[in-house]
Amino acid sequence: MREASLPIGVFDSGIGGLTVLKELQRSFPGEHLIYVGDLARSPYGSKSAETIRHYAGQITRYLLSRQVKLIVVACNTASAAAGATVRQLAAPVPVLEVVELGAEAALDAVGGGGRIGILATSTTVESGIYSDKIRALSSSKGIPVPRIMQKACPLFVPLVEEGIWEGDLADQIARHYLEEMSVFQPEAVILGCTHYPLLKGAIAKSLPAGTLLIESAPAVVRAAGKILDKSGMRSLKTKDALTEYYVSDSVEAFSRHAGRILDRAVDLVHHVDLDACEGREE
């Protein structure tokens, strides 16, 4: 029923998920991609899990109406709060989540018994999902559970959305959040929000030299490649595939930021009415 020429759906609350989209574009230039950014209701990071499940449900329904062959939840908050909802609605379409893949990458990097830091939004931190996944993965691999420190960094998203990705203010805000984390001396720190890779420079400066910063995008690309190959769903095209962008708020504001993150022109930006994609979440 599903075909290799069908698109891959990627979504985020706003522009953060573009850091994941960029890697997908680079690695799969023949795949038709549909990106949904819920700018009319962003950011998700300080909203309740219930509200986020509602929003993620609408977006999932929209992507399914576009007959996607794979859904990538490119937003850690949505992944933490609504991962199960998305999977349930999407089945049998496979779903990749940044949280799961990021946790795995961190554990692979640190090995058993090390120290892992997690930087994320308030909602993701409160959900405890990264710690849960790391613990579960450690026990399934039979290795000692790493020590974990979490830190919510609510100003990082508005900082990125304002286009301040480096410089004094970015450094100061990073220092404000990372003092305690720096004392903890983690071997690896998960950038547990898809906006955070854009602040990588400032974050690295506030942590001990040599701290490994874990982004989820490369892990998403690897996992997507495996799923497509295994199911025979990889596109037959090898280049020049379209990326379409759908945003729930102003098309202009999105295009400006997106071009800067993706390092390429962003043409096909459309408005989408997500409230029209209503249904029932559990």
Next chain:
Amino acid sequence: MREASLPIGVFDSGIGGLTVLKELQRSFPGEHLIYVGDLARSPYGSKSAETIRHYAGQITRYLLSRQVKLIVVACNTASAAAGATVRQLAAPVPVLEVVELGAEAALDAVGGGGRIGILATSTTVESGIYSDKIRALSSSKGIPVPRIMQKACPLFVPLVEEGIWEGDLADQIARHYLEEMSVFQPEAVILGCTHYPLLKGAIAKSLPAGTLLIESAPAVVRAAGKILDKSGMRSLKTKDALTEYYVSDSVEAFSRHAGRILDRAVDLVHHVDLDACEGREE
């Protein structure tokens, strides 16, 4: 038809409007107040005017369903983007807007030909509404138009929402935005977003000593008093009236912040489904 015992409706995208609500509670202890905070979709400041009109329309419809006798738009962004929409939907119920009242207070303070600074969200700044109002008021009063400098301060709202109202980081972020404004040496600066009064200390430190900071809350109280008296709609109670709070997201998170801003217990917090208040905006 309308009665003195009916409630006054006050709304904002989130918690910022509570700085206005607080003054209303203090000045009108006998008035039944209904506050709506649209936390599920806050902040408004970086969203498009069209989207904000949609949201403000839903909130207005909700307040009208509660038979309010007066509506206070306690959000500058909503006032800038959707003031006309709210007035149109609400008529004949009177509507007070923070933008109009703030512009008037600044002009009264500075007189003709002075220098006025405006700090606001991106959407409010882009609308140019403060400059327009100040120009129109000057010409109707027959006084020279003041020189005006505007500055969007997008990090102020998330800073307040995170509860960081003072200290090093607040000072640094204020300095980041106000360097140019400080050189401009305004006699008065409009705090053109209802969150900003909570950062008054940090803002004052970054401006020349003696700069007058204009808040809209006292002007709202004066204007509300006039309307109620003129229409004979002032409540017969003189104390102990209820304030009810309705939020579109988690009740718990709101109660925590609101108690701190209002300096009193916040009991009657309910969830409201604003998407159910659908209709047609122009």
